[in-house]
Amino acid sequence: MHSGGVNSIVEPVPFTFSLPLHQGSILLNLERDFELPLDIIEEYESGRLFGWTDYSTSKKPPRYIRILHNAYVERKVRKEEHNAACHCLPPANGVGCGDDCLNRMMFIECDPSTCPCGELCSNQRFRKRQFVKGLKVYLTEGRGWGIMAKEFIQQGTLITEYRGEIISDKTCQERIRTVYKHQKNFYFLDYHKGEVIDACSKGSEARFINHGCDPNCHIEKWSRGGEFHLGVFASKDILVDTELFYDYNFSLFDTEAIGQECRCGSSNCRGFLGKRPSHPRK
Template sequence: MQAEEEQQNLPKLPAVWQLIQGNHYSHRKRKQQDEDDIMVCHCPPPWRGGDGCGPNCINRMLCIECTEDFCPCENQCNNQMFTKKQYAKLAVRRAGPKGFGLYAEEDVAAGQFLIEYIGEVLEEEEYIRRKQYYIQTGQRHYYFMNIGNGEVIDACRKGNHARFINHSCEPNCETQKWMVRGELAIGLYTLRRIKAGEELTFDYNFERYGDKPMRCFCGSKKCRKFIGGTQESTANIVELGDAEDVTNDPEPVMVREEETDAMVQAMLDKEVGTTQRGWDNKLLNRWGGGRLWDGV
């Protein structure tokens, strides 16, 4: 009983996540693409140093990235956005009652690739376990993205800055699924021209977590008042889930991919419910001991 009381009196730790450069597959190895399976476009090599594989590239039209060393345009290929990480200039900032959000730091044209949505690729069993854990622990932010073929990306513990993109009922971005070196990848793309300083959003349109829909703070004139489902499917809902103000939540803590010691791993595992008992006090001591971490 005393141990339980001590556990409840522990101060809340900031959310911890690890910046990674590509998807981590929790239940299998990344696919090794056979040469016979590589889609090769027929784009003519550009003259005088221009860009190849433009809008008329057959691979681009099919949402397939050209594979390095196989594209006829070679190093002038302009259809390797994911592989070459040709991301827009983005920043993470506070976004009022939504917590933190993803913002453009430059003007971005309509239809432009912004960033890949990266995280841990889970099979269905682990996805269900994590979803239940997040519900039981009162998790307010969810980072699931359905990638298809029975797999889901979860950017809660590991991911990149795309994890901070918020929902809007009138979004300025959308997700697109692309085939990249034999694996499905999810990219964020603009739906319209976006000005520097504008928050990036997309329509989550995910299933609800828990018995009540999540309250929406997008502020759009088209706001549905909650996240998940449609107005028709929730016409009889009277009470929305309690909305906790996250405006002053502590800044999430980012650790680099090279941080691999046991304490860092315990901090990350705590986010998804796999930390061994007895680590909480150690984590607090580590946090209060002056170790430098990167914010968001």
């Protein structure tokens, strides 16, 4: 027969291990700097820890994380307080903000909230992601991986945006000495006033565009919303199945180092990227 009483609740007794004794108690209270195990250090120094691979002959391009926007590692994204408004008139037909747009001439993208042409504005290519879709990453002859146009690209077209992590020059130098110590290929581009775009691990397909002494592309720096966007533009009409090149204007981090041999294959090839050797190339 049920008594109708209230069931009692038993609280669980917390379980704890006893503290170490003797030598264990000494080790517990001993402070010392953390040291990596020897096997980890050996893996790091050999380059095996990061899994670096020679991709110059690999059938797959180097792995990287594809990002749609630059990643600001050491600071917050800057916001434009006052967006520059152009003085273009809304077109009766077609699109507005052409070559005579004041913002366009100053490499500033119009803001949709202030542009007189509104959605008819043609000077919002980065915001609207109006990039060339017909691009192919492929293995070149002697230049490693590159990018080929799979559609006709008209002169002046914004092909793609060079994206990556925005870091300081100091951090860039540190990464070269540590994280990228065993890496053969680097993907750096000047951003603005002591900052660099690092596309080694995160970026866009623009990281695969090779240097050319007679380039068919060039880099333009555009301002939008408080930050800059570096676009790869067509310097001339580019035919289908043509590799894309731009001039790296290469500068060496080590001023005493010799530049890298150029393999662009153009008739006016300068021979080296960066500092030329004191003796002629054989």
